[in-house]
Amino acid sequence: MAEDLEALNEVVRLSGRQAVPVITVGGEVIVGFDRGRLQELLKLP
Numbered sequence: 001m002a003e004d005l006e007a008l009n010e011v012v013r014l015s016g017r018q019a020v021p022v023i024t025v026g027g028e029v030i031v032g033f034d035r036g037r038l039q040e041l042l043k044l045p
Helices: 003-014 037-042
Strands: 024-025 028-031
Touching: 003 024, 003 028, 024 037, 028 037
Parallel strands: none
Antiparallel strands: 024 028
């Protein structure tokens, strides 16, 4: 249970809110699934 609280605190620290998914790429935080932004950051076609 403590790990869940630690994970929640990390999500809030990164994104400023309680939301999922929170994805980080190269230090950039993406809240929610943003296919276009992920493709851009990962340099995918």
